[in-house]
Amino acid sequence: MTERSQSIRIGVVIRRQPGATRWARWVWRAVAVLPGAADADWVEMRRDGEAIEYHAATVPLELHRAETEAYRVALSNEPPVVYAILRPDEDEDSDRELSVHLVTASPFEAQDYQDSGEEIVEPLPMPPALVAWISRFVEQHHVDEEFKKRKRRGLDEGPREDGRGDPRIRGVSDIYRSPAGQKARRLH
Secondary structure: OOOOEEEEEEEEEEEEEEOOOOOOOEEEEEEEEEEOOOOOEEEEEEEEOOEEEEEEEEEEEEEEHHHHHHHHHHHHOOOOEEEEEEEEOOOOOOOOOEEEEEEEOOHHHHHHHHHHOOOEEEEEEOOHHHHHHHHHHHHHHOOOOOOOOOOOOOOOOOOOOOOOOOOOOOOOOOOOOOHHHHHHHHHO
16 A cells, blocks of 8 residues: 655746836746755746746645545646645745745645635646656545435424414414514504
């Protein structure tokens, strides 16, 4: 039996470009992943005019045996993708606007982060070596589960009083009268 989970270190490349408006000085985007990368902390990789690409961080990409169905979905995309989860950088002294939180191969986990609205989720194309590694993991661990339809159980509604309305109403002539209406009639 193989391990329940496997991990590989993934570097995340973030590009900083000049903003298109006066309100956004810079635009920050994750643009690539580097499988097997060494540790890095915002190492400048390339400069093209004002656009700069940084190896922002290296984080583990963990695969778990129970999530192989999600990895199959990620591999079925054209091109196959992993997701970088980015958070606003909380360091006020830094000129960087983002920090790398994690990288995941599960589109379901990425959707959970996207639903929160606090993180930025960037789909990034998988390099061929990463596609091969994830595919091998899925082949080793994926087990198709037979669909089982749930059966409905009868709902127990408790004791019933058919034909009777609100028990707070004394009269039986109109069961749809409200209790407040009863008090108003008694006052007259």
